[in-house]
Amino acid sequence: MKTLLLAASMLMTLACKRDSVAPSASNNTQSASVHTEATPKELIICDQKNARIIMVDVANNNTVTWEWKATASYAMIRSGAQGWFSNLSEAKLVYNGSYILATASGGGVALISVSSKKAIWYDYAGGNTHSAELLPNGNVVTASTTGGYLMIFTVDSYINDNSAQTAPISFQDVHNVVWDHSRQLLYAAGKDKLKVFSYNNSCDAPALTLKKTYTMPEGDAHDLFPVYGSTTDxxxxxxxxxxxxxxxxxxxxxxxxxxxxxxxxxxxxxYANIMAQANGVGGETWRTDRILDLSGNIVYQNASIGLYKARWRVVNTFSYPTGDKFHECTHP
Known part of the structure; x- marks a missing residue:
């Protein structure tokens, strides 16, 4: 009996260690989760070929640990709106890892509970939606390449596909959007321009104000995402x-x-620095079946998928406050 109790105690201790958080040793780095050998090392992948978002544990035989499809009953997306989530284009971990903010080229944007897989809020941004970002008052801003615009949605978990939204904010070929929590600024890039906006944090009349424009060394901007561990890059x-x-x-x-x-x-x-680099898998020029490190070594490969973007399943404290929890303007 003592042996059994000791084993149970050791298991509980290990479980607690997996969830512990250690502060950063430097003011210039983000806090990071403590990672032990037992800790999953997961990728969040937009698998366009199979119309799903998956999490894959590359430290455990590339096991698929989580899957989300807009057509599944758990997603709670009405049948007429499920087509909005064709060609999933972005999946960001938000609210301290409890939710995923997803977009699709079909025009859809959704905030998905990781535990229940329910889309607690979703709507239509249109224009080949490539990215979205969570704003500090719970609203969401999207980036659409076709037509070139940003748009702010007032997130209301009681209202789906009929949210209050701003008029399109013109930005040619914009492909991305990132919030900077420390500076309270929004960054987005399209063509050869990277623009910086402030946000008025209003629930009734949300708006962005252009603060600065940078010209990139070359054009055709695509991905924009915080460098893990940096407060500036x-x-x-x-x-x-x-x-x-x-x-x-x-x-x-x-x-x-x-x-x-x-x-x-x-x-x-x-964790490797990773990239999703299109290799034309399945005849789709913008997809790939593998994730590489920046030296070109394969981190993950699966011939049955056609992926677009991939992120590590780690909390992003460049964009969101530590311990951030779900909130919304309409129901604080």
Whole structure:
């Protein structure tokens, strides 16, 4: 009996360690989860070929640990709106890892509970929606490439596909959008421009104000995402390059010359810097079946998928406050 009790105690201790958080040793880095050998090392993948978002544990035989489809009953998306989620284009972990903010080229945007897989809010942004971002009052801003515009939605978990929204905010070929929690600014890039906006944090009349515009070294901006562990740098990709953009100096630093990178990401110690680089899998020129590190080594590969973007399943404290919990303007 003592042996059994001791074993149970050790298991409980290990479980607690998996959820513990250690503060960063430097003011210039984000806090990071403590990672033990037992901790999953998961990718969040937009698998367009199979119309789903999946999480894959690359430290455990590439096991699929989670799957979401707009057509599944658990998603609670009405049948007439399910087509909005064709060609899923972005899946960001938000609210301290409890939700995923997803977009699709079909025009859909959704806030999905990881535990229940229910889309607690969704709507239609249109225009080949490529990205979305969570704003500090719970509203969501989307980036649509066709027609070139940003749009702010008032998130109301009691109202789906009929949310209050702003008029389109013109931005040619905009492909991305990132919030900076520390500076309370929004960044987005399209063509050869990276723009910085402030947000009025209004529930009744949300609005963005353009503060600054940077000209990129080359055009065709695609991915924009915080560099894990940095309070100043964003990954930025275009048709032939990967950069780091410093939000305080405005400098673009070339990291790698390479083509067709749809997403780039990093994680804590032991996590590779990864990229999703289109290789035309299945005849779709913008998809791939693998995730590479920045040296070109395969981190994950699955011939049965056609993925677009991938992120590590780690909390993003560049964009959101530590311990951030779900909230909305309409029901605080």
């Amino acid at each position: 964003l990954w930025l990709t275009n048709s032939g390059h990967i950069y780091k953009f410093n939000v305080t100096t405005g400098a673009f630093t070339l990291v790698k010359t390479t083509s067709a990178v749809k997403s780039v990401d990093a994680g804590p110690s032991g």
